[in-house]
Amino acid sequence: xxxxxxxxxxxxxxxxxxxxxxxxxxxxxxxxxxxxxxxxxxxxxxxxxxxxxxxxxxxxxxxxxxxxxxxxxxxxxxxxxxxxxxxxxxxxxxxxxxxxxxxxxxxxxxxxxxxxxxxxxxxxxxxxxxxxxxxxxxxxxxxxxxxxxxxxxxxxxxxxxxxxxxxxxxxxxxxxxxxxxxxxxxxxxxxxxxxxxxxxxxxxxxxxxxxxxxxxxxxxxxxxxxxxxxxxxxxxxxxxxxxxxxxxxxxxxxxxxxxxxxxxxxxxxxxxxxxxxxxxxxxxxxxxxxxxxxxxxxxxxxxxxxxxxxxxxxxxxxxxxxxxxxxxxxxxxxxxxxxxxxxxxxxxxxxxxxxxxxxxxxxxxxxxxxxxxxxxxxxxxxxxxxxxxxxxxxxxxxxxxxxxxxxxxxxxxxxxxxxxxxxxxxxxxxxxxxxxxxxxxxxxxxxxxxxxxxxxxxxxxxxxxxxxxxxxxxxxxxxxxxxxxxxxxxxxxxxxxxxxxxxxxxxxxxxxxxxxxxxxxxxxxxxxxxxxxxxxxxxxxxxxxxxxxxxxxxxxxxx
Numbered sequence: 372x373x374x375x376x377x378x379x380x381x382x383x384x385x386x387x388x389x390x391x392x393x394x395x396x397x398x399x400x401x402x403x404x405x406x407x408x409x410x411x412x413x414x415x416x417x418x419x420x421x422x423x424x425x426x427x428x429x430x431x432x433x434x435x436x437x438x439x440x441x442x443x444x445x446x447x448x449x450x451x452x453x454x455x456x457x458x459x460x461x462x463x464x465x466x467x468x469x470x471x472x473x474x475x476x477x478x479x480x481x482x483x484x485x486x487x488x489x490x491x492x493x494x495x496x497x498x499x500x501x502x503x504x505x506x507x508x509x510x511x512x513x514x515x516x517x518x519x520x521x522x523x524x525x526x527x528x529x530x531x532x533x534x535x536x537x538x539x540x541x542x543x544x545x546x547x548x549x550x551x552x553x554x555x556x557x558x559x560x561x562x563x564x565x566x567x568x569x570x571x572x573x574x575x576x577x578x579x580x581x582x583x584x585x586x587x588x589x590x591x592x593x594x595x596x597x598x599x600x601x602x603x604x605x606x607x608x609x610x611x612x613x614x615x616x617x618x619x620x621x622x623x624x625x626x627x628x629x630x631x632x633x634x635x636x637x638x639x640x641x642x643x644x645x646x647x648x649x650x651x652x653x654x655x656x657x658x659x660x661x662x663x664x665x666x667x668x669x670x671x672x673x674x675x676x677x678x679x680x681x682x683x684x685x686x687x688x689x690x691x692x693x694x695x696x697x698x699x700x701x702x703x704x705x706x707x708x709x710x711x712x713x714x715x716x717x718x719x720x721x722x723x724x725x726x727x728x729x730x731x732x733x734x735x736x737x738x739x740x741x742x743x744x745x746x747x748x749x750x751x752x753x754x755x756x757x758x759x760x761x762x763x764x765x766x767x768x769x770x771x772x773x774x775x776x777x778x779x780x781x782x783x784x785x786x787x788x789x790x791x792x793x794x795x796x797x798x799x800x801x802x803x804x805x806x807x808x809x810x811x812x813x814x815x816x817x818x819x820x821x822x823x824x825x826x827x828x829x830x831x832x833x834x835x836x837x838x839x840x841x842x843x844x845x846x847x848x849x850x851x852x853x854x855x856x857x858x859x860x861x862x863x864x865x866x867x868x869x870x871x872x873x874x875x876x877x878x879x880x881x882x883x884x885x886x887x888x889x890x891x892x893x894x895x896x897x898x899x900x901x902x903x904x905x906x907x908x909x910x911x912x913x914x915x916x917x918x919x920x921x922x923x924x925x926x927x928x929x930x
Contacts, residue, residue, distance in 0.1 A: 407462035411469045415456040418500040422449045441486035448479040473501030474520045481524030485532055502551050506558035514555045521551035603700035609693050611658035625670045625677045639669040657683035657696035678707040728762045767899045776906050778820040785856045786815040786849050792828040793847050804842035811849040815856045817929045823903045830896035831860040831923050839864035854929050861922040867915040875913050876901045
């Protein structure tokens with residue numbers, strides 16, 4: 372496929388793709404790789420490293436403190452706790468068993484501070500490490516345990532060493548646990564918020580990855596579909612720039628060079644002679660927001676010209692703005708040539724039939740005018756009537772095949788023409804049990820061919836009566852609308868569905884219901900009527916519904 376950009380899965384999208392979830396996933400991956408024991412070591416390591424710095428500082432500034440046996444025992448406790456972090460198989464123990472390490476850390480810090488004396492009172496700040504460790508757990512019990520451990524870190528060492536209470540020690544006993552409690556609660560709340568945000572980011576990340584994966588799958592499906600269809604597909608944006616084309620379009624030599632604006636390709640209208648200006652090319656029209664269906668274009672030169680049925684549909688963005696269009700090019704050269712061959716065949720056969728029919732009718736008139744045939748006069752008139760009917764069909768075939776009729780225009784009262792047709796159809800309507808109603812404004816003068824317009828009205832009224840087999844009403848109306856005379860024939864008959872309405876003006880088309888009920892007809896009434904009306908510069912339209920009847924409207928220009 373050819374497109375401006377090919378969607379795909381971005382590297383690392385499943386792991387966050389640069390979002391906040393990416394860092395969380397990396398940390399999780401690190402912790403998973405370390406195992407339960409490794410995670411305990413990582414959490415214990417900051418405190419152990421800080422204690423080492425304290426030992427180094429004591430050796431430099433207070434070397435006498437290191438000689439104190441109680442201080443050395445407190446440092447040994449820190450060493451033992453780090454050893455436990457490394458040596459105990461925490462993964463085999465119940466979840467949360469590691470909490471004993473930060474609790475004992477608090478006690479070890481308290482003993483270290485108490486053994487170091489006033490010079491080492493700052494060591495109380497080290498309680499932050501185990502307190503945060505306990506508080507980040509999603510279980511609220513960690514907060515309680517952290518506060519309790521901080522409180523014990525001030526009470527137990529004082530009791531063990533028999534330190535008499537002083538104002539400073541009492542303040543530390545009261546305020547240190549309060550400060551640690553505030554830190555624990557804050558840490559727990561922040562950790563909980565971050566945890567929930569992380570879960571939200573992970574869910575959104577997974578949803579985004581699933582959406583992208585689905586989009587890629589849909590893109591692959593679209594590519595597969597577009598590469599297999601033999602209809603050229605072209606997608607352009609709102610500026611007419613190329614977005615997507617399929618293989619059928621790119622490999623079509625007749626369409627090479629086609630572009631929304633200036634182009635090397637010459638397009639022609641349906642007559643194969645009138646050039647299409649670049650601004651009226653299908654892609655340019657579609658990019659401008661125009662929608663059309665099955666418009667015929669010719670491309671190429673001479674015998675190599677190809678016919679294309681072109682359809683365009685606009686695309687709308689989420690905010691309702693025009694976002695481009697999809698244009699399809701279906702080659703119909705063979706179909707157009709086949710239809711042309713059929714029309715030529717019909718026209719040729721019709722001409723060949725019209726000559727002997729005209730001769731037959733001429734001789735019939737001579738026979739009817741000659742005396743001595745009175746005993747078979749009725750039979751001869753039947754032959755004449757059917758020959759005239761057959762000649763009318765032949766003439767209709769010729770007109771439909773050529774898609775044009777010869778018109779003799781003059782001023783005529785269209786209302787009178789319609790009234791005459793209704794009057795002549797009254798007997799047929801009565802036999803069919805149909806009520807025939809005329810509603811016209813008189814006079815309605817227009818420049819028309821009276822014979823051809825009467826033929827149109829005759830076809831429409833005849834169809835309305837035929838397709839009302841169970842009786843009903845046929846209403847013929849005519850009125851003036853601005854510079855046009857508008858005539859409509861409405862019935863309450865069997866009607867047509869949407870698909871049948873689309874083909875109603877197609878040559879030789881007959882609805883399924885008409886075939887089932889054996890309603891006579893050749894499927895030429897509406898096509899010949901359309902040819903005649905359009906020959907006058909007018910228009911003919913149809914609206915219908917199954918079981919609710921049909922209305923055919925003819926609009927003729929006054930001049």
